[in-house]
Amino acid sequence: MAERKVSSLELTNLCLNHIEKNDPKIGAYLHVDREGAIQQAKGADARREKNESKGALDGVPLALKDIFLTNDLPTTCASKILENFIAPYDGTVVKKLKDAGAVILGKLNMDEFAMGSSNEHSAFKPVHNPWDLERVAGGSSGGSAASVAASLCYGSLGTDTGGSIRQPSSLNGIVGLKPTYGRVSRYGVIAFASSLDQVGPMTKSVKDAALMLNTIAGHDPADSTSANTPVVDYASSCDEKITPIRIGIPKEYFVGELDSEIADAINQAIRVYQNMGCEIVDISLPHTSYAIATYYLIATAEASSNLARYDGVRYGLRKDPGQGLNEMYSNTRGHGFGLEVKRRIMLGTYALSAGYYDAYYAKAQCVRTLIRNDFAAAFEKVDLILTPTSPNVAFKLGAHQADPIEMYLADIFTVSCNLAGLPGISLPCGFNRDDLPIGLQLLGPAWEEARILKYAYAFERETEHHKRRPNGL
């Protein structure tokens, strides 16, 4: 656009055409704002014409996971309880994107209240994986990942509580960055688990992710957990000269039955870094086996609290009050929440109950500290940690519906990073025999997004995986 080879309106129309043609098969969007997007695109083109462009994102067609509050489009969190809800305000990151001139195409499908790893828990429709429409897009930011993979937008925002950006990125062959907890404001993002949730970009390339992070990162006085740590220019960090660093491989992540094709792809990725001169170091993160249990206790406990506000009193769904207040609550919440959300509210309520708090929630917080310490010790020895993002490629829709535990266990490589509050990225590192994408995860110390992006970009330069697009759409 800067070189006037293409206009924002052309790019926006291209996306809108793709959406019209392909999204009925994929189901990535819950709401498309055709008119609004065209209007914003024209505005961006006019600014560029007058040399008043607002920068890299001005006129770029993007889309938002439907967890980000917008004052002009519905925000449902893929839940019936917020069906048709329009927020009275724009969240901080939405405001930042709008101020940067980004074209907002619409709101993207997700697992209801970001609870799930397959996007089958949307109250409205599942997301189909663009690489194989029979398969899941992953979750919870499944719509955000599939829309980027299928070129239904040029980048999207997701949220990551236990892997919800990285896992779907991995399953869709795109780049997804989960920044350090506190790097990006959570104000105006519907809360799932407040101490774990973090906003991040999902894009076709590492540089795109860096550009989006440039726009959304930074302290927000409206979010008491957002950090005052300085923001660097993440995009130009990508271009810095590569120096050999130490990359840790945690032995606990390579036990059991890791899919052999995933293991091969990861080993090849390790060799790419070795060829750059990086030193590969075996490390240990000894409390890894407790991470899933710890994560599901903390996340469900916080969720049971965060979702208490959906009571039918002030906004959203309200069902028949019947005999009175309690019936209104149970009818509204019983009807408005889906099965997985109810399951987690129940789990979390139990974990916080009198008599169980110490054994569950308080204990989980202690283990969380141990997990954080594991990473602190590891980062004394290495500069980055490399792992697979997911123990599996995209699975068939319906494959795990009978057993939620099985799906919880698949979060094994992603949840620790949230528990420790650290930044991590998933980027494409290969394909299996069915042409399904495999993702590589890089984890860094807190506030080292620039380092992660720089070495992810170095990998991208050496490989071709990110250039592949799903065909047959």
Place this chain on the structure above:
Amino acid sequence: MAYEPVIGLEVHAQLQTNSKLFSPAPTHFGAAPNANTNEICLGMPGVLPVLNEQAVELAIRAAIGLNCTVNHRSQWSRKHYFYPDLPKGYQISQYDQPIASNGRLTIKVGDAEKTIRIERIHMEEDAGKNVHDAALAGNRSYVDFNRAGIPLVEIVTKPDLHSPEEAAAYMKSLRQILRYLDVCDGNMEQGSLRCDANVSIKPIGQKELGTRTELKNINSFRFVSQAIQYEILRQTEVLDRGEKVIQETRLWDSQAKMTRSMRSKEEAHDYRYFPDPDLPDLVLNETQIAEINSSLPELPTQKIERYISELELSEYDATVLSEDVEIANFFESALQEHKNPKAIGNWVINEVLRAIKGTSITTLAFPPQYLGRLVKLIDEQTISGKIAKDVFEEMLKNGENPEDIVANKGLKQVTNLDEIEPVVDKILQENSDNVRQYKEGNTKLLGFFVGQVMKATAGKANPKLVNQILQDKLK
């Protein structure tokens, strides 16, 4: 059997801040329903709390004023229950790490002083208010969230109170201090000061405490002792019948003048407290606390001491003048106009307090300086004390300054001998019988003559002078 009551009070005081505890929404009383709200205090999706520093400062002031230890680290917790007036489904409060603990407050019951230990002070946000008024709402209920999110401190005593009178004295003393510190306006009727009472009784001498009930809805000063008195009698009757007191929450019904069961212990909520992940711990350092401490105004006991030692007031006068901070401030402002503490103090106690009849002294039509100037007019013998009362009534009526009233109404005292002497002569002439009796030794009649002269001069003659002239002439 004879029983001894054991009472602990949990007092909620609304902090006088401009905005709410976790949002910039305004707090003023009397706004239209839901006018003082924004997305944060309405608990919209995606909102986050940001702590109001002014509220923290006020809580620390209260803590220091009540001799508490201010804790260097305190924590915000979520307290969960479902109710329409609670927007988020939880209240942000402080649970196992409150902002202050281990305080004490001295109360006075009759002539006896007693120290009541304060267990803790914690901060929390208020809930909204459900409206069931049939005239307004028909068969519907509405919610007004203006109060939702307003900052409160909850001040919890140890079970150190042993009578309804002590409880009332504690409330009075607590209110006085909170008002002195500008922490809370102390208005129980408007709900800015609320009191829950834990009441139990035990046989006199027994160490072990009896089963307690918690009394709620005590929304006026009068009801503090009434509700507790009722509950002590009720529990006494229960025990005397050989039954057991049930641990429960009871509501005070001020119409029926009784307490009613609200919910039993079994029905009590499991609040599922846990630390609020949206808020970092509240960390305070000694410098911050010391700074607030040094900015605190003089407290009632310090004021009383100073009034006695520096202003040479009686203990009674000093106590009455210090009872309310607004009255003390009025007194001190008047004193700046004219240094006669004793006389100004008397005027405040006898005339001003009578005039305001328990309402706020700020409703007076005239500023405190005018009272100082009125007393000055007396002391300079421009007017007599008697005339001053009339001037005072004028000041109350229209807020005019005393000099103008005296000038306009021609009330200036007559101190000129040439003006008074002829009047005296006339009175003596007209009352020759009384003059004779006086001279025969009935000197009490002097008062009669003075009265007659004063009457004849419409009270304007200087009484001292009249006295002197009369005595001279009657020799």
